[in-house]
Amino acid sequence: MTDLNIPEYDQSTLVRSIDVEIDAPAGIVWxxxxxxxxxxxxxxxxxxxxxxxxxxxxxxMTLKDFSGGSGTFPNTEYVCAVIPERLLSxxxxxxDDDPKAAxxxxxxxxxxxxxxxxxxxxxxxxxxxxxxxxxxxxxxxxAFDVTALAxxxxxxxxYADVTATxxxxxx
Numbered sequence: 001m002t003d004l005n006i007p008e009y010d011q012s013t014l015v016r017s018i019d020v021e022i023d024a025p026a027g028i029v030w031x032x033x034x035x036x037x038x039x040x041x042x043x044x045x046x047x048x049x050x051x052x053x054x055x056x057x058x059x060x061m062t063l064k065d066f067s068g069g070s071g072t073f074p075n076t077e078y079v080c081a082v083i084p085e086r087l088l089s090x091x092x093x094x095x096d097d098d099p100k101a102a103x104x105x106x107x108x109x110x111x112x113x114x115x116x117x118x119x120x121x122x123x124x125x126x127x128x129x130x131x132x133x134x135x136x137x138x139x140x141x142x143a144f145d146v147t148a149l150a151x152x153x154x155x156x157x158x159y160a161d162v163t164a165t166x167x168x169x170x171x
Contacts (some may be wrong), residue, residue: 004087006105009123013133017144019119020152024159026085026108026116032155033088033106042154045143047072055079059090066143067136077104085110094126101126114159118151120144 022029032042036049036059045066051059061075081089086108094101102124109117122140124132 004083004105004107005081006087006089006107007103007123009103009121009125010129013124013129015122015124015133015137015140015144017120017141017148019117020148021111021115021117022152022155023115024155025114026110028159028162029108029116029118029151029155030085030088032151032158033108042150043147044150045147051079053079053082053088055082064143066146067139077102081105099127100132101129102132118148120148 032038034053036051036053039049040047045064046061047064048062049059050061051057053059057079059077059079061077062072063075065071065073075092077090077092079089080091080103081087087105089103089105091103092101102122104120104122106120107118111117122144124130124136
């Protein structure tokens with residue numbers, strides 16, 4: 001992971017989604033991840049998001065409650081890493097008013113020209129990291145796993161549409 005400059009995290013306060021192998025190029029997956037306006041069409045956890053995705057820009061999200069509730073809640077984090085077709089990261093920075101801190105990394109690893117692997121992590125940081133992990137780790141894992149599977153489905157569907165269009169154009 002050093003080529004992506006992802007920090008080393010305390011594994012006891014790190015949530016990692018399942019790895020999914022996606023039958024689509026990294027560019028397609030990247031396009032799905034960065035098309036925030038389309039999140040309501042496919043993302044079961046982050047049901048809306050707005051950002052320019054520039055370093056330091058806010059990512060204003062509405063998240064579905066995966067803790068067992070049925071509602072949603074707002075969440076704002078800040079873009080901290082962008083490596084096209086490889087890494088998209090945002091973080092919650094601790095303040096004097098709120099000591100909670102975290103960093104989410106979404107990683108795309110190319111396997112071949114038309115396949116890749118995806119996973120995401122959420123590292124809980126700061127003085128409340130262990131408490132947040134105890135309270136939230138299980139439901140964040142569920143949310144990330146479901147999101148990874150939905151990203152796989154969305155990316156493969158879009159890639160199938162592209163290849164079908166290209167096959168049709170070749171006829």
